[in-house]
Amino acid sequence: MKHLWSFLLILPLAAEDKVPLPGEQPFKTNCAACHMLASVVVGPSLVALAKTYPKDKQEEFTAWAKTPGKKNTNMIQMPSMAHVPEADLGGIHTYILSVTDGIKEKPGKALYPKFKEPKRQLPYVVRASMPDSSPASVGVVLENGLSVCWDTEACRFRYAYVGNKTNLFSIWRPASLPKKPYFIETADVLIHSATSDDKLGIFFPITAKLQFRGYRLVDKNPEFYYTLGSIEIRELIAAGKDPESVIRRFTVTNVDRSLLFDLSHKGKATLSSDKGILKDGRLTLTAEEAKFFTLTIIKK
């Protein structure tokens, strides 16, 4: 009983001991507009500041206030507080540590809501940096759950994979694929031409300049357009009629001789063509056949 009495007597005295901290007023004048106790308003909360700058980091704290850096990409640039006397900044630091003691950051809402990928209508075409392709690639996400990587730098189909993820964008690194591709083209050069006339014979890689010209959407499916010297090539990518199939419809103009498409590939898929002769992944076409033909890739 004796103990409890003395406790009650001491209590009011302890409370009266609390004098305002010297940093409080300068904080209110200079910082309070942007820094709230436990939630993000314009700048980080005081709880967050106290965590980054504990007692032994006062120098770093005042250094930041005088020449603020840039850390949070979703926040404005903090203006310099160099006009606030150094002693006041130190006081502000002490004040922040004291008022945040035992306080937790509110999970509150971020200044800008995090980007959430909306549900996309498929097929969907998206510029992306993709693995094993150039950074200038395009992802084609088809309505049958299959996707294709088409490289606009090399002007060619790179691979097909299982996945319907439409958010393939990342500044830092190539998009990660949900699964390894099931069809990967492996030839160095796609298009070869016969030496002359329209007879099938010996073929040589065409050395003329490859140039990507763009793509257009045909019923939402992309048709890539590029030139190889004077030859114009259009390649449309779409979901095929067969389950788990992708079609590549080629329209080639300005050809006067047989062509060979080296479609060598690896992975678990079967490739077929509606025209020409396909043998060991190499498709030979007469000039006439090359004008319009369709390849089908069926996942095994």
Ligand code: HEC
């Ligand atoms: C106009 C708004 C504004 C005012 C006024 C302001 N700040 Fe800031 N402060 C910010 C913003 C915004 C950030 C976050 C900047 C970033 O991370 O790029 C920030 C960040 C900080 C940080 C954190 C740095 C880190 O390493 O994370 C400290 C410390 C800080 N402010 C101290 C102060 C002090 C002390 C004052 C008053 C003297 C003050 N600020 C006044 C907007 C303000």
